[in-house]
Amino acid sequence: MVGEDFVSMIPAAQSEIWYGEVNGQTKEVIAKSNSILLDVLRDKTGCLGVKRGCDMGTCGCCTVMIDGEPRLSCLTMAHDVSGSKITTVEGLSDGSHLAPIQQCFADHGGSQCGFCTPGFLIASQALLEKNPNPTEQQIACAIEGNLCRCTGYQQIVQSIQAAAAIHRGDAEAVASNNAAHADPHPSGPEI
Ligand code: FES
Ligand code: FES
Structure with missing residues (x-):
């Protein structure tokens, strides 16, 4: 009915503290417990070099290094890699010198x-x-x-x-x- 509150059948995800060493800097942000790493990196840590292509694991645009291994950030739950060392394209260069x-x-x-x-x-x-x-x-x-x-x-x-x-x-x-x-x-x- 008009004016009636919508009642979600799915319980809302809790907010939690997500942290990681992103490009050599310790980051601590508030994120939903069901957040995807791609969203946390782009929206919470400002790493816009992590690209959203297909959002379903087929294009590789969103690849980041997690503890030295290349992983698709669009298929990675941020919660699962909290505390990890993450390198995005922003972390490859040495200041203004390209890698x-x-x-x-x-x-x-x-x-x-x-x-x-x-x-x-x-x-x-x-x-x-x-x-x-x-x-x-x-x-x-x-x-x-x-x-x-x-x-x-x-x-x-x-x-x-x-x-x-x-x-x-x-x-x-x-x-x-x-x-x-x-x-x-x-x-x-x-x-
Ligand atoms: S956005 Fe295409 S594989 Fe992640
Ligand atoms: S998709 Fe244009 S350079 Fe690869």
Whole structure:
């Protein structure tokens, strides 16, 4: 009836304290006990680099590292990973210097529209931290859960191979490219 309160058949989730080490910083936020990690990272910790693609575990855009392992944040209950060490794409760079994997994606065309890139970067970084000398097949396995509609994948594989060479010490990051960049528009966009 009009004006009658709606009575939910499902009990409301309780609020609880969620905490974790996100990109090296301790975060403590209030979240629902049934929150998805993707929502907590984006809405409560401000990590907007974690992308929501399919929201059902098929695209890999939302990949983050949890205690060193790449995981889909859209399929992870935040409660289950409270207290964990989480790395999102924001945590890869060293201040204003890109990580080798980020620089190599930029240099080798591994990122085009960029929507899939945070997930690929995290999956790739997780691989290189364990195996700095991956075969092409191992690279393909590491990124098999990540979809890209732009690059055709070959540039992504080349980007990861180039970053692997830097991790092994066989190649140097190009200093001029990897140098910190000043903001070209410090007073905002030109009108
Ligand atoms: S948003 Fe998580 S796999 Fe697509
Ligand atoms: S760069 Fe556009 S979806 Fe991958």
